[in-house]
Amino acid sequence: MSALDPQGSPSGAGARIVGTGVGDGPGPDVMAADTLDGTKVVTSDGEDVGKISDIMLDVRAGRIAYAVLSEGGFLGMGTTLHAMPWSALTLDTDAKCFRVDISAQQLKDDPGFDKDHWPAMADTTWGTQVHQYYNRSPYWSATRDLDSGIDTDI
Template sequence: MTTPSGHTSAIQASRVIGTEVYNTEGRHIGSIENVMLDKMSNNIMFAVIGFGGFLGIGEKYHAVPWASLDYDPGHNGYVVPFSKEQLEAAPVHDISDLTGDGTRVRDDAYTYYKVPPYWI
């Protein structure tokens, strides 16, 4: 089965992790470090996108609602519909912030990016 944009509706997490991410201006902004799963609702909470840093030092992580990412074969990566300024002003986390249940991070991300929550 395919999504409305023509993509398949299922993908292995191992194929997603490490994929590059670009903004609407075509600028490379980072890569997907992980995906957080919501065990209670069987949904993806958010993608963890690593920005900046070198060899993991100084890197910050953004939680981006999964529904905001769209795979673009031309970039061989995901594109998010956010400007450079929106991404720079987005909530930023240390990797330790993303452990635990993740609901605070999820709620902050969906509120900031104005994405309708899947859990309501």
Template sequence: MDHKTETTNLIGSDKVSGTEVYNGAGDHLGEISSVMIDKVSGKVAYAVMSFGGFLGIGEQYHPLPWSTLTYDTDKGGYVVNLSREQLEGAPHYEARDTPDWGDRAYERRLHDYYGVNPYWGI
């Protein structure tokens, strides 16, 4: 049975992973590695974007608050209003690390960096 994982307004998480991410100038920044969903509210909290590295070496993961992403149908990917330099200074973690998911102070720093309100509302 074929399960359609994308419609005009909905997309399955399996289709989000691997989607390219660009900045407003059209520069390729990385790709979505995974999405983080709040288990209680069901809201998508973050898109974790892989950035940098070569052949998996030195790759970093940047949790982007979902509200910072806009889907661009022409590009077939997401656009964030960030320069490469801003992204390089953004909160991130290495593949061998685990971020402090659930630590509101950590998550607040993420949202503060990107200048957006937390997904959980305050």
């Protein structure tokens, strides 16, 4: 049996999708990454904390590793970036936003990084800390059970 995150999804799974929004063409289950850039992120206490600026892929594993939230700043100046585990996000198709299950203050307490000093995202020590901050199992610890189609933790 797989471990479940606080929203009832397998802890290593991708982003959840809620809402009734189904558009023409692809989506919301399969979408081009660039269509999600600029999507606002709303915290558990209802605060709009920024927008998705990048979606980071684990090229070797063929998975989405992180969404990068751009928070604060003006015209790119003073902006703080935050790597968020993809599984920590819920796409709300009705509100056209991502929701994350932490408070705005918790997000602001995360030191993040700036556009000129990105962390080594392939470093599992760094990645484990990020996933723990968002109460998620690291994405690389989940495997797909091909018989059942269910993600399970190793």
